[in-house]
Structures are given as structure tokens and as C-alpha cells.
Amino acid sequence: MKRVILYSLYLLFVFSCAPQTTSTVNVSYLSQTEIEENIRKELNLDLKIKNIGYKIQKTFVEKCPSKKLDLGLMTISQQDIRGEIGATLGNITSFGGLLEKNINAYKKIVNLNDNTKVIGVIKNSSAEKAGIVFGDEILEINSTKISSRSNFEDIYDGNDLKIKTRRNEKIIELNIKNNLICNIEFEAFQTNTPNLTFFRSGNTIFVSENLMNYLKTDDELVMVLTNEFSHYLNDSSTLVAGTNRLNQTLQITQILTPWNLSLAGASDFSNDVIKKLGIRYSAEEESYADYMSVNLTNLLGYSSDKAKIFWERLVKDKPTDSTIPEFRPVDSKKIRVITYSNDEKLNRFPTKEDYENFMKKFKI
Amino acid sequence: MKLANILVFLFLISCATQKVQETQQENCYQYTSFPEFHRCSEKVVKSSYSYRLSFERDIIDQYFAFGEVLALQVEKKTKDNIEVFEIWGDELDKAVKQAELRGQEAAEITIITAAIAVTAYIIYKESRRIKEFKKLENSASSAVNKVAGTTTSYTPNSGVAACRVGLLINRVQGTRNNLMNNWC
Numbered sequence: 001m002k003r004v005i006l007y008s009l010y011l012l013f014v015f016s017c018a019p020q021t022t023s024t025v026n027v028s029y030l031s032q033t034e035i036e037e038n039i040r041k042e043l044n045l046d047l048k049i050k051n052i053g054y055k056i057q058k059t060f061v062e063k064c065p066s067k068k069l070d071l072g073l074m075t076i077s078q079q080d081i082r083g084e085i086g087a088t089l090g091n092i093t094s095f096g097g098l099l100e101k102n103i104n105a106y107k108k109i110v111n112l113n114d115n116t117k118v119i120g121v122i123k124n125s126s127a128e129k130a131g132i133v134f135g136d137e138i139l140e141i142n143s144t145k146i147s148s149r150s151n152f153e154d155i156y157d158g159n160d161l162k163i164k165t166r167r168n169e170k171i172i173e174l175n176i177k178n179n180l181i182c183n184i185e186f187e188a189f190q191t192n193t194p195n196l197t198f199f200r201s202g203n204t205i206f207v208s209e210n211l212m213n214y215l216k217t218d219d220e221l222v223m224v225l226t227n228e229f230s231h232y233l234n235d236s237s238t239l240v241a242g243t244n245r246l247n248q249t250l251q252i253t254q255i256l257t258p259w260n261l262s263l264a265g266a267s268d269f270s271n272d273v274i275k276k277l278g279i280r281y282s283a284e285e286e287s288y289a290d291y292m293s294v295n296l297t298n299l300l301g302y303s304s305d306k307a308k309i310f311w312e313r314l315v316k317d318k319p320t321d322s323t324i325p326e327f328r329p330v331d332s333k334k335i336r337v338i339t340y341s342n343d344e345k346l347n348r349f350p351t352k353e354d355y356e357n358f359m360k361k362f363k364i
Numbered sequence: 365m366k367l368a369n370i371l372v373f374l375f376l377i378s379c380a381t382q383k384v385q386e387t388q389q390e391n392c393y394q395y396t397s398f399p400e401f402h403r404c405s406e407k408v409v410k411s412s413y414s415y416r417l418s419f420e421r422d423i424i425d426q427y428f429a430f431g432e433v434l435a436l437q438v439e440k441k442t443k444d445n446i447e448v449f450e451i452w453g454d455e456l457d458k459a460v461k462q463a464e465l466r467g468q469e470a471a472e473i474t475i476i477t478a479a480i481a482v483t484a485y486i487i488y489k490e491s492r493r494i495k496e497f498k499k500l501e502n503s504a505s506s507a508v509n510k511v512a513g514t515t516t517s518y519t520p521n522s523g524v525a526a527c528r529v530g531l532l533i534n535r536v537q538g539t540r541n542n543l544m545n546n547w548c
Contacts, residue, residue, distance in 0.1 A: 315429035331425035332406060332432035339436050 035098075036105040043109070043119060045188040045212055046074065051123045052222055053186030053205070055300055056229055058124070063233055063349065064182035066203070069159070071176060072125020075138060076106055077116040079148040110135050115166075116146045130163070130176040137166040184232055186225065188212055196314075196322040199279070200228050210321070215310060223297045223307035230292035236285045281328045287337050287364070288355050294341040295350045304342045311338055336364050398448045399435035406431065427455065 030038070054072055061067055081102045106112035110119055118136040121128045138146045141163050161176045185204040196211040205228045207221075215221045281289070294304045314322065315330060324330060340362045346354060358364075392404035406428045409415050415424060434452055437443035443451075 312430075312433045315426045315433060318423065318426045318430070325422040325426065329425065330422070330429055332428045335429050335432040335436065 030101070032101050032104060035101045036108055039102075039105050040109060042188075042190070043074075045209055047120045047122075049186045049188045049207060049212070049221070049225075050074070050120070052218065052225060053184075054122045054125060054181065056186075056222075056225060056296075057181035057184060058179060059300055060229075060233075060296070060349070061180055061182050064184070065233075065235075066183035067180050068183040069178040070125070070181045071127045071161070071178060072122030073118060073127045073132065073138075074120030074122075075116050075149060076110070076112065076119045077148050078103055078112065078114060080116075081106070083148065083150075113137070114147075115139060116148065118165075126176050126179045130174045132163070132165065132174065132176075133167070135167070136172075138163065139166055139171070140164040184229065194321045196319055197324060197327070198224055198228060199327050200232060203232070205229065205232070211324075214319075216313075217306055219297065219302040219304070219307040220310035222300055222302045223293050223304065223310060226296040226300070227289050227293040230289040230296065231281060231285065233292070234285065234288060236281055236289070237279065279327065283329045283331075283333065286328045287333060287359075288352070290334055290337045291341045291355045291358060292350050294338055295346045295348075298345050298347065299349065304345070308338045308342055311335065333364060336362070340364070396445075398438050398445050398452065402428075402431045402435045402452070430455065 054070075057064075057070075082099065085099050085102070103112065106117070106119075110117045116138045118127075118132060118134055118138065121132055121134060140146060141161055143162070159178050161178060163174045163176055165172050165174065183203060187204055187206050188209055189206055190209045194210050195208050196214050198205070198207040198211055200206070205225060207224065211224070212221070215224065294308070297304045297307050311330070311334065314324065315335065337359075341358060344358065344361075392401055392408060395401040395404055409424065409428070415421060418424070431452060434443065434448045438445050438448050
């Protein structure tokens with residue numbers, strides 16, 4: 001109880017101070033082309049992290065404390081863009097023309113009209129299996145008209161869905177079986193600074209765009225994500241209070257908003273909040289997560305031999321723009337745990353007992 | 365108030381005693397294999413007062429993490445022991461750059477790690493009689509000058525280099541360190 005009160009007071013302090021120090025990008029000054037480029041980049045990053053995230057969510061669903069139904073679709077509509085920016089139906093040129101620029105960008109990217117368009121289909125999801133492709137227009141789900149994401153989520157709970165789509169002026173009806181996956185989100189985000197970072201806030205794992213670029217292979221990205229996912233499974237400490245605020249500022253949902261805490265500024269701000277709160281995994285928590293991440297990486301069909309190079313490269317480079325060690329110990333123990341667990345692959349889901357035996361065996 | 369003073373005094377005494385005991389127990393120079401030398405020097409640094417109270421532990425931890433990568437490579441025979449001493453010695457340049465970015469206070473603590481790297485390199489040089497020594501001495505000289513705030517020239521002699529590095533560690537740690545015992 002005392003901890004909760006202290007956290008709340010600290011949060012109040014941090015949230016009241018942090019915006020003053022946050023450097024932000026006034027996206028209103030971005031040209032139409034720049035906005036479009038930015039959105040395309042964001043979509044690619046998002047799809048990359050969500051493809052791997054979905055695999056994690058699906059493969060380890062039985063191990064997760066909370067589950068959800070998911071089709072594996074990323075969508076956008078004009079209503080979503082207006083809702084995100086806070087514009088009314090009429091004022092298309094509001095916020096320095098940002099609303100108009102976003103809509104125009106999506107008209108070019110996905111031929112956006114008045115309906116909901118598919119801007120991403122997650123690999124091996126039920127949506128992909130049913131044959132939904134990028135650019136499809138989602139008209140109805142179970143006979144209910146779909147005009148925004150929230151609308152979409154309202155009727156998402158059914159197991160068997162009938163989706164009516166339009167593709168090249170042709171109406172197509174598809175039957176989709178909803179997938180049960182782990183209730184955790186994976187988000188890539190941009191920062192103003194060249195910050196290499198990843199962390200978790202509640203049920204969302206965040207990876208900075210700069211870290212995504214620093215990672216050389218999908219194997220490395222999988223190890224990073226499974227590390228944080230292991231912390232989630234092991235119920236390690238996380239920023240729970242203020243999660244909604246954090247998620248709102250970080251989950252840009254591929255729309256450039258005009259707020260003070262927009263895009264890059266938002267992520268720096270949130271990163272700053274977590275740092276100020278002093279959320280840091282203990283050596284023991286991190287060590288267990290490292291052990292699990294090696295084994296989960298292999299179970300997902302990726303190579304921990306290749307993946308572990310990320311940590312080796314990071315300690316070799318010691319990049320000054322990395323805040324990774326601020327959220328977790330990055331030391332010789334980590335290197336030993338990762339190397340030895342890679343030598344002794346389990347080929348099954350690791351338990352706490354496996355970890356303890358491993359630590360005893362290698363005297364770590 | 366008096367009680368608080370006594371507690372602080374007891375705390376300081378216990379830390380100081382512990383430090384002396386630890387440094388007396390360890391003599392990293394006895395090791396010629398990199399993994400042993402590296403783990404020994406890590407233990408010495410991490411048991412030091414300066415390390416425990418430092419705000420720069422993250423960066424020092426990363427130096428030793430990289431050292432551990434090298435140590436494991438030697439153990440797995442994917443890298444040669446001598447080659448690794450050389451690589452670890454080259455870390456000095458990086459340490460100095462890091463120190464420059466983080467300011468003088470950070471420079472002093474970061475230099476402990478760098479100094480160990482240099483010392484390791486010197487051991488390697490002394491035992492193997494390698495010609496390429498100039499680079500190390502220049503680097504060591506710049507590191508020493510940076511912390512000492514001087515511009516004195518550096519004598520191109522490995523024994524002197526090791527001694528200077530040892531003195532440097534002493535200055536940062538505030539006590540006689542085993543790393544310099546055989547050199548000064």
C-alpha cells in the first residue's frame with residue numbers, strides 16, 4: 001500500500017514535470033510528402049514487430065495469464081484519423097492541415113475512401129489464412145457495418161466471423177475463425193533522439209525504431225522481444241500506474257497527430273517517465289528472462305546462436321545513445337547466462353526449476 | 365544525532381576493512397590466461413569503494429560484459445588468448461572516449477576499467493615481446509594525462525607504464541592496489 005502511494009506521488013511529480021523537458025517535433029510543419037514517407041516507414045516497422053509479436057502471442061498462448069481473440073489485421077479509416085487528431089467531420093484543413101495531409105497520405109498509400117481499409121495483414125494470422133490482403137475494404141463483419149477501429153473491436157469477440165470485403169470493385173465474403181492469442185501488444189516507436197531502447201508498460205512491449213534498425217536479423221529482434229515477454233510471463237515489475245497515458249502517447253497508430261506529445265516527442269517523454277520512476281529489473285529477474293529468451297527464441301524457430309550476437313555487439317559497441325542498461329542489468333552475468341543457455345538448449349518451454357538447475361550447473 | 369554519527373562511522377569502517385581484505389586476497393597478475401585475469405580484475409573493481417558508489421556502474425558493467433564475451437571465446441577456443449589480451453587492451457581508446465563524453469568525475473571511475481585493460485595489455489607485451497607497443501603507450505599516456513590533468517610525456521617503458529596505471533588506480537580507489545604491486 002505504501003509503495004502504491006509512493007508510486008502515485010512520484011507519478012504525479014514526473015508527469016507534471018516531464019513535458020517541460022520534452023523536445024517535440026511540430027509535425028504540422030511536415031510536408032505532404034514527408035508525412036506520407038513517415039507513415040509508410042511506420043507501417044513497415046509496425047508490421048515487422050507485429051509479425052514476430054503475433055508468433056509469440058500465438059505460440060505461447062497457453063502460458064499467458066490473459067488471452068484475447070484476434071484476427072491479425074491492421075486497419076485505417078477517415079473516422080480513425082479524425083478521432084486520433086480530434087477533428088470534427090467538417091474541418092478537414094484543421095491543425096495546420098494535418099488532418100488533410102494524413103487522409104491524403106492514406107489515399108496514396110491504400111486508396112483510402114469512406115470505409116475501413118486494410119493496411120496490414122499479420123503473417124500466419126486467421127486474416128491471412130482467410131485470404132484478406134493489403135488494401136481490402138472491410139465493409140461488414142457479421143452484418144454490422146464497419147467504419148472505424150473501435151467499431152471493429154466492438155464485434156470482435158465472436159469465434160466465427162463473416163467478413164464482407166471489397167477488392168477491385170468486387171464484393172467478397174469470407175469466413176474467418178478468430179484466433180486466441182496472448183493478451184500483450186508489440187509496438188515500434190520513433191524518438192527525437194537516436195535512442196536505443198526497449199521496455200514494457202503493462203501489457204505493451206515497446207521497441208524504439210533506432211533499436212529496430214540496430215538489430216541486424218529477425219533472430220535478434222526475437223531475442224529482444226522474448227526477453228521482455230519473459231518478464232511479462234514471470235510477472236516482473238512494470239510500470240502499471242500511468243500505463244494508459246503512456247500507451248496513448250506511444251501508440252501513435254500510424255497517424256501523425258498535432259499534440260505536444262506527438263510522435264517522437266511522445267516516446268522520449270514516456271522513456272523519460274520510466275527512467276524517472278526508476279523501473280529497473282533486478283539482476284535475478286533479468287537473468288531468468290535471459291535464460292528464457294534463449295530457449296523461447298529457439299522454440300519459435302529462430303536461432304539463438306545468431307540472436308545472442310545482439311547482446312555481444314551491444315556490450316562491444318557500448319553506444320552512448322543506448323538506455324537499455326537503465327532498464328536492466330547488462331553485465332558479464334548476462335553474457336554468461338545467454339552463452340551457456342545457448343550451449344544447453346532445452347527444446348521445450350523452460351520452467352523455473354530448469355533455470356535453477358542451469359544456474360547451479362554453471363555456478364552462475 | 366550521536367547515534368547517527370556512530371552508525372555512519374561503523375559503516376565506513378566496515379567498508380574500508382572489507383576493501384583492504386579483498387584487495388589483499390586477490391592478485392590478478394598471477395593469471396596468464398585471459399578468462400582468469402579478466403574475472404579476477406572484474407572482482408577487484410566491483411569490490412572497490414569507487415565502483416559501489418559510482419553513478420557509472422552501467423558503463424563499467426558493459427566493459428566487463430565485453431571482457432566476458434572475449435573470455436568465453438578463449439574458453440571455447442574460437443579466439444586466441446593473446447589475441448584477446450590485445451583486443452581488451454584496445455578497449456582503452458573506447459573508455460577514454462566514453463569518459464570524455466561523461467565528464468571528469470565519470471572519467472576517473474571509467475578509467476579504472478581502462479587502466480586494467482592497459483595493464484592486461486602490458487602483461488601480454490612483457491611476456492610476448494611484441495613490437496607493436498607504441499599505440500598502447502600513446503593511449504595510456506593520454507588516459508593518465510586526462511585524469512591527472514597534466515600533459516607530461518609518457519616514457520616508452522612498459523614497467524613504467526604499468527606503474528603509472530597502478531598509481532592511477534590507486535588515486536581513484538584511494539588505496540594501494542594489487543594491480544601495481546609487482547611494478548612500482
